[in-house]
Amino acid sequence: MTPQTLLHILYLVAIVAEAMTAALAAGRREMDWVGVFLLGCVTALGGGSVRDVLLGNYPLSWVAHPSYLIVTGGAALGTVFLARVMDHLRQVFLFLDAVGLVVFTVIGCNVAIGLGLPVIVVIAAGMITGCVGGVLRDVLCNEVPLLFRAELYATVSILTGLLYVAGPLAGLPQPLTMAIAMAAGLTLRLLALRFGWSMPKFVYTQDLH
Amino acid sequence: MTPQTLLHILYLVAIVAEAMTAALAAGRREMDWVGVFLLGCVTALGGGSVRDVLLGNYPLSWVAHPSYLIVTGGAALGTVFLARVMDHLRQVFLFLDAVGLVVFTVIGCNVAIGLGLPVIVVIAAGMITGCVGGVLRDVLCNEVPLLFRAELYATVSILTGLLYVAGPLAGLPQPLTMAIAMAAGLTLRLLALRFGWSMPKFVYTQDLH
Amino acid sequence: MTPQTLLHILYLVAIVAEAMTAALAAGRREMDWVGVFLLGCVTALGGGSVRDVLLGNYPLSWVAHPSYLIVTGGAALGTVFLARVMDHLRQVFLFLDAVGLVVFTVIGCNVAIGLGLPVIVVIAAGMITGCVGGVLRDVLCNEVPLLFRAELYATVSILTGLLYVAGPLAGLPQPLTMAIAMAAGLTLRLLALRFGWSMPKFVYTQDLH
Numbered sequence: 001m002t003p004q005t006l007l008h009i010l011y012l013v014a015i016v017a018e019a020m021t022a023a024l025a026a027g028r029r030e031m032d033w034v035g036v037f038l039l040g041c042v043t044a045l046g047g048g049s050v051r052d053v054l055l056g057n058y059p060l061s062w063v064a065h066p067s068y069l070i071v072t073g074g075a076a077l078g079t080v081f082l083a084r085v086m087d088h089l090r091q092v093f094l095f096l097d098a099v100g101l102v103v104f105t106v107i108g109c110n111v112a113i114g115l116g117l118p119v120i121v122v123i124a125a126g127m128i129t130g131c132v133g134g135v136l137r138d139v140l141c142n143e144v145p146l147l148f149r150a151e152l153y154a155t156v157s158i159l160t161g162l163l164y165v166a167g168p169l170a171g172l173p174q175p176l177t178m179a180i181a182m183a184a185g186l187t188l189r190l191l192a193l194r195f196g197w198s199m200p201k202f203v204y205t206q207d208l209h
Numbered sequence: 210m211t212p213q214t215l216l217h218i219l220y221l222v223a224i225v226a227e228a229m230t231a232a233l234a235a236g237r238r239e240m241d242w243v244g245v246f247l248l249g250c251v252t253a254l255g256g257g258s259v260r261d262v263l264l265g266n267y268p269l270s271w272v273a274h275p276s277y278l279i280v281t282g283g284a285a286l287g288t289v290f291l292a293r294v295m296d297h298l299r300q301v302f303l304f305l306d307a308v309g310l311v312v313f314t315v316i317g318c319n320v321a322i323g324l325g326l327p328v329i330v331v332i333a334a335g336m337i338t339g340c341v342g343g344v345l346r347d348v349l350c351n352e353v354p355l356l357f358r359a360e361l362y363a364t365v366s367i368l369t370g371l372l373y374v375a376g377p378l379a380g381l382p383q384p385l386t387m388a389i390a391m392a393a394g395l396t397l398r399l400l401a402l403r404f405g406w407s408m409p410k411f412v413y414t415q416d417l418h
Numbered sequence: 419m420t421p422q423t424l425l426h427i428l429y430l431v432a433i434v435a436e437a438m439t440a441a442l443a444a445g446r447r448e449m450d451w452v453g454v455f456l457l458g459c460v461t462a463l464g465g466g467s468v469r470d471v472l473l474g475n476y477p478l479s480w481v482a483h484p485s486y487l488i489v490t491g492g493a494a495l496g497t498v499f500l501a502r503v504m505d506h507l508r509q510v511f512l513f514l515d516a517v518g519l520v521v522f523t524v525i526g527c528n529v530a531i532g533l534g535l536p537v538i539v540v541i542a543a544g545m546i547t548g549c550v551g552g553v554l555r556d557v558l559c560n561e562v563p564l565l566f567r568a569e570l571y572a573t574v575s576i577l578t579g580l581l582y583v584a585g586p587l588a589g590l591p592q593p594l595t596m597a598i599a600m601a602a603g604l605t606l607r608l609l610a611l612r613f614g615w616s617m618p619k620f621v622y623t624q625d626l627h
Contacts, residue, residue, distance in 0.1 A: 026357065027413025034364055035357025036411050049263065054467065056476035058265035066329035080411045087415055120484035135558070140344070142353045144560045148444065148453025155452055202454050202498045204445025206505055235566065236622025243573055244566030245620050258472065267474035275538035289620045296624055349553070351562045 003175040011107060012071070014100030015044040019072040020086070021097055022137050023079035029141050033077060039140060040076020041069055047133035051108050051125050055115060094193055101153065102185040105130040105160045106178055119165050126161035127154060152192040155199060160185030212384040220316060221280070223309030224253040228281040229295070230306055231346050232288035238350050242286060248349060249285020250278055256342035260317050260334050264324060303402055310362065311394040314339040314369045315387055328374050335370035336363060361401040364408060369394030421593040429525060430489070432518030433462040437490040438504070439515055440555050441497035447559050451495060457558060458494020459487055465551035469526050469543050473533060512611055519571065520603040523548040523578045524596055537583050544579035545572060570610040573617060578603030 022043035026036040045062050052060045062068045079086065086093060108129025112122040131147050131154050138145040147153050160181045167177025191197065231252035235245045254271050261269045271277045288295065295302065317338025321331040340356050340363050347354040356362050369390045376386025400406065440461035444454045463480050470478045480486045497504065504511065526547025530540040549565050549572050556563040565571050578599045585595025609615065 023411070024413055024415070027411040029353055029357070030410050030412050031353075031357040032359065032408035032410045034361075034367075034408050038363065039357060053262055053471055054478060055481065056265075056474075060263060062333075063264065063326060063330050066327050066333070069329055069333060083411075083413050083415075117481060118484050120487055121481050124480075124484070124487060139348060139557060140354060140357065142351065142560065144447055144449075145558060148447070148449040148457060148558065150450065152452075154456065158452075199450035199452050201448050201450045202441070202445040202501075203448050204442055204501050206442075206501075232620070233622055233624070236620040238562055238566070239619050239621050240562075240566040241568065241617035241619045243570075243576075243617050247572060248566060262471055265474075269472060271542075272473065272535060272539050275536045275542070278538055278542060292620075292622050292624075348557060349563060349566065351560065 003178060007103065007107065007178070010099060010103045013096065014103045015068065015072050016075040017093065017096035017100050018044040018133055019075040020079045020082075021093060022133075023076040024083065024086070025137055025141050026076070027080070027083060033080065036076050036080060037073040039137060040079075041073045042140065043133045043137040044072040044075075045069070045133070046136040047104055047129045047131060048108070050132045050136075051111065051128045054128065055112065055117070055125065057111060057115060095190070098156075098186055098189040098193070101130045101156055101189060102160045102182040104133075105157045105185065106164055106182060109161050109164050113165075122165050123158060123161035126164070127157040130154075130157040130160075149201075150198055152188065152197055152199060156185045156189040156192070159188060212387055216312065216316065216387070219308065219312045222305065223312045224277065224281050225284040226302060226305035226309050227253040227342060228284040229288045229291075230302060231342075232285040233292065233295070234346055234350050235285070236289070236292060242289065245285050245289060246282040248346060249288075250282045251349065252342045252346040253281040253284075254278070254342070255345040256313055256338045256340060257317070259341045259345075260320065260337045263337065264321065264326070264334065266320060266324060304399070307365075307395055307398040307402070310339045310365055310398060311369045311391040313342075314366045314394065315373055315391060318370050318373050322374075331374050332367060332370035335373070336366040339366040339369075358410075359407055361397065361406055361408060365394045365398040365401070368397060421596055425521065425525065425596070428517060428521045431514065432521045433486065433490050434493040435511065435514035435518050436462040436551055437493040438497045438500075439511060440551075441494040442501065442504070443555055443559050444494070445498070445501060451498065454494050454498060455491040457555060458497075459491045460558065461551045461555040462490040462493075463487070463551070464554040465522055465547045465549065466526070468550045468554075469529065469546045472546065473530065473535070473543065475529060475533060513608070516574075516604055516607040516611070519548045519574055519607060520578050520600040522551075523575045523603065524582055524600060527579050527582050531583075540583050541576060541579035544582070545575040548572075548575035548578075567619075568616055570606065570615055570617060574603045574607040574610070577606060 019040035022040045023036050026039045031039065045068060049060050049062070052058065105126040109122050109126040112125035117125070135145040135147050163181035163184055164177060167180060168174065228249035231248045232245050235248045240248065254277060258269050258271070261267065314335040318331050318335040321334035326334070344354040344356050372390035372393055373386060376389060377383065381389070437458035440458045441454050444457045449457065463486060467478050467480070470476065523544040527540050527544040530543035535543070553563040553565050581599035581602055582595060585598060586592065
């Protein structure tokens with residue numbers, strides 16, 4: 001199995017996991033089944049879609065592979081019936097969500113690298129791919145995005161992207177770089193979850209306007 | 210009158226109706242006149258714009274036909290003065306909104322068909338065109354989108370799209386297919402409004418995080 | 419110094435000012451440092467990005483000039499430490515924010531003019547560039563956008579755009595037109611702030627649905 005094949009399999013696992021967590025968010029807002037389906041698609045595929053729109057990278061993944069819509073929407077719908085079981089699989093889902101974050105990040109970086117874009121844009125593309133799906137989910141659920149408030153989520157994505165672009169500069173081969181970047185990001189995310197690590201918050205109470 | 214001309218006239222009726230209902234939403238949030246104008250434009254033209262951006266289909270309709278901005282923004286502004294009258298026309302507006310939904314859907318499907326995209330993407334393009342304007346309206350009004358919660362709105366759009374792509378496969382001529390798809394969608398929407406039909410809801414109260 | 423150079427310097431001042439006010443909004447929502455950084459980038463660069471995506475004008479500015487991401491994100495982060503000082507500079511920031519509005523508007527108009535687009539789209543492009551960053555900031559902070567509710571913000575942008583496209587039609591040279599449009603917009607905005615001017619509001623309390 002080539003690294004690309006492995007990455008693709010991990011991508012499929014990741015979009016399913018993201019769609020399923022989106023379904024739980026939909027359930028907390030008492031959305032109907034169609035809402036669950038749609039929020040699953042938007043959350044799982046939204047990060048990559050926003051990245052491609054911002055970079056002018058057409059066609060979007062779900063336009064080229066419409067089955068992704070069925071897979072993610074279907075996974076979200078299935079969650080309606082599996083939600084009770086999923087409570088017992090909380091640890092598994094947090095792990096898959098963390099895997100999804102680093103996988104999305106590496107795939108986003110790859111797209112920007114393939115377009116010959118500068119390093120900062122490569123890291124931004126990775127972070128957009130990894131994080132924007134969750135931002136769209138939170139905005140559609142009428143919440144301040146978790147990304148801006150908690151849990152080193154964006155930080156993990158930025159670290160993964162930084163290591164991924166730094167590896168080749170340090171002479172490391174591509175597959176090894178990918179493994180290191182993903183392992184480091186995943187480790188940081190799991191440690192942050194385990195020990196409740198977070199970035200310092202900025203609390204400001206004056207009103208400028 | 211060709212089917213295309215009829216569809217275009219219905220499109221103009223639909224964007225005016227969508228802009229006017231958006232104006233009422235703006236009024237419930239006590240927006241100012243500029244806010245009313247802008248929310249009218251975004252609601253009426255936002256679904257088609259998001260579809261075209263996602264499909265890379267440039268120029269957007271209001272860039273090619275800037276008068277749409279004046280028509281929709283003007284209709285929204287006019288609603289400020291007609292709101293009292295509109296209360297008595299509630300049924301008319303719900304009907305025009307339902308017409309708009311199926312017209313937008315068919316137009317969105319047509320765009321995707323014209324780009325040679327697969328069936329699932331055609332249906333998705335129809336639904337994005339029909340539904341995303343209302344989602345943008347609700348997000349800008351700081352509400353969980355109605356689409357995800359109520360009234361078979363997305364379901365009607367998906368049904369319309371399904372019938373519209375199924376017709377030619379069943380050997381039906383294009384104008385007849387269009388008529389059947391729109392009539393079926395419109396009927397389902399009006400029945401849903403009349404009898405309060407809705408999809409089952411997914412209610413989930415655990416916190417995954 | 420050419421008008422273009424001056425406009426570019428003003429643009430850099432404007433994106434820094436927008437990023438810093440975004441940081442204060444982030445602080446009111448108790449976002450963490452990464453959230454502050456990201457909200458600064460989105461607010462300062464979001465208007466231009468949405469304009470370019472809607473017009474199909476690639477690459478986006480921050481893709482071509484990734485340093486903008488560092489400048490705006492860095493300015494937002496710096497605000498975490500300068501917030502106490504900024505309270506005393508309230509007037510300065512409101513002034514810089516007003517400068518940013520007219521500068522963004524003129525730059526947005528220039529982009530649309532360069533693409534050969536019609537006058538209405540030129541004005542819309544100016545307004546999108548000037549106003550959408552703040553809309554994204556408010557949506558991500560889970561608030562009804564200030565733009566739709568207050569302070570002649572969009573009106574100032576539309577006036578600036580109108581004067582900017584009217585000048586050449588009246589035979590005025592380009593640099594003079596730019597100066598007049600920006601001065602008029604800035605004056606209106608400062609007067610609106612000083613005297614609390616606002617557009618009339620539309621208040622509607624019925625429920626259509």
